[in-house]
Amino acid sequence: MPALPFSRATFPLYLAPMAGVTDKSFRQICKNYGADVLVTEFVSAEGVFRRNQRTREYLDFDEIERPIGVQLFGADAAHMAEAARQVVDWVAPDFIDLNFGCPVNKVVAKNGGSALLKDCPTLTTVAESVVQAVAPVPVTAKIRIGWDADLINAPRVAKILENCGIAALAVHGRTRAQGYSGEADWRVIGEVAQSTALPVIGNGDLFSAETVSRRRAETKISGAMIGRAAMSAPWIFRQIKHYLTTGEALSPPLFFERWNVILDHCRAQVREWGVEEPAIRSLRARLMAYSKNLPEAKSLRDKFQHVSTIAEVEEIAHRHVGENESAGSLKTLAGGLI
Numbered sequence: 001m002p003a004l005p006f007s008r009a010t011f012p013l014y015l016a017p018m019a020g021v022t023d024k025s026f027r028q029i030c031k032n033y034g035a036d037v038l039v040t041e042f043v044s045a046e047g048v049f050r051r052n053q054r055t056r057e058y059l060d061f062d063e064i065e066r067p068i069g070v071q072l073f074g075a076d077a078a079h080m081a082e083a084a085r086q087v088v089d090w091v092a093p094d095f096i097d098l099n100f101g102c103p104v105n106k107v108v109a110k111n112g113g114s115a116l117l118k119d120c121p122t123l124t125t126v127a128e129s130v131v132q133a134v135a136p137v138p139v140t141a142k143i144r145i146g147w148d149a150d151l152i153n154a155p156r157v158a159k160i161l162e163n164c165g166i167a168a169l170a171v172h173g174r175t176r177a178q179g180y181s182g183e184a185d186w187r188v189i190g191e192v193a194q195s196t197a198l199p200v201i202g203n204g205d206l207f208s209a210e211t212v213s214r215r216r217a218e219t220k221i222s223g224a225m226i227g228r229a230a231m232s233a234p235w236i237f238r239q240i241k242h243y244l245t246t247g248e249a250l251s252p253p254l255f256f257e258r259w260n261v262i263l264d265h266c267r268a269q270v271r272e273w274g275v276e277e278p279a280i281r282s283l284r285a286r287l288m289a290y291s292k293n294l295p296e297a298k299s300l301r302d303k304f305q306h307v308s309t310i311a312e313v314e315e316i317a318h319r320h321v322g323e324n325e326s327a328g329s330l331k332t333l334a335g336g337l338i
């Protein structure tokens with residue numbers, strides 16, 4: 001297993017776990033663009049026990065994705081510990097990540113995800129039990145800064161998790177009550193990084209290389225975690241690395257390269273699913289996210305709503321590049337893409 005790059009010197013870039021988004025095909029695209037650490041979509045401890053098909057798919061990864069963590073959620077310490085042990089036996093991830101940040105009602109109603117931020121005794125037993133169950137495999141955690149504006153307790157939770165033997169902590173700078181609205185509060189992320197010995201991975205609203213660099217300079221974070229920005233621009237990892245190394249901004253890829261990413265994603269999804277039409281239909285929302293970074297986004301979104309085959313996506317790509325990029329790049333498209 002590769003060592004986890006948690007030191008401040010290496011400043012790892014994490015792809016944020018995102019349910020319905022960070023499946024194997026997408027994770028590998030981000031890896032190709034320089035994401036250092038990957039995490040699966042969240043998996044319920046109960047699903048692990050049942051070993052149902054969906055859970056198998058969530059846990060599936062290729063060796064090239066290492067270092068990779070499997071993210072688990074649940075509120076029952078014994079179940080979480082047993083599920084973590086089974087996952088380690090089953091797929092041997094590089095680490096287990098505990099979800100203490102999910103805001104979704106279905107999860108919170110069962111005291112899982114961010115609900116544990118207001119139940120620190122249970123959070124403690126979950127973390128301790130999982131750490132003990134899978135040692136020496138590292139266990140990390142992902143939290144929000146608190147439950148709501150009246151309970152912003154991330155620094156205290158970080159201390160608790162540090163004492164439980166957690167190896168690193170990702171902090172999303174919003175409360176559960178905020179959902180995804182408002183802005184991530186980087187002041188609290190900074191406080192957490194300042195007050196704990198744990199490597200803190202800062203997360204929330206990192207939409208450009210310059211922002212990552214600024215947040216790194218302002219806080220003691222040991223790494224950065226990128227979520228929504230990667231959905232429409234997976235090359236952001238390359239841009240961030242370039243900026244952090246040289247101090248210069250790297251332009252985003254030309255349209256034909258962006259389209260190559262989109263088409264590669266479609267092909268990988270079809271390979272994974274083994275059947276073309278359901279695979280491409282499952283990608284419609286993802287294609288719409290990619291369109292955010294392309295001209296004529298609205299017209300593209302309308303077209304993506306109806307695609308079912310790779311040929312249809314290729315046809316849209318061909319026309320779009322023809323209409324929007326210079327003749328030089330078009331040659332590349334004609335020679336190498338379609």
Ligand SMILES: Cc1cc2nc3c(=O)[nH]c(=O)nc-3n(C[C@H](O)[C@H](O)[C@H](O)COP(=O)(O)O)c2cc1C
Pocket residue numbers: 016017018019020021041042071099101102142172203204205206225226227228229
């Ligand atoms: C579609 C979607 C699904 C998500 N699923 C998860 C998840 O399964 N586990 C988790 O810890 N966070 C999940 N998150 C939260 C992200 O990991 C991240 O904390 C959040 O998007 C803030 O980062 P960003 O501003 O870079 O997007 C999800 C976010 C989105 C947008």
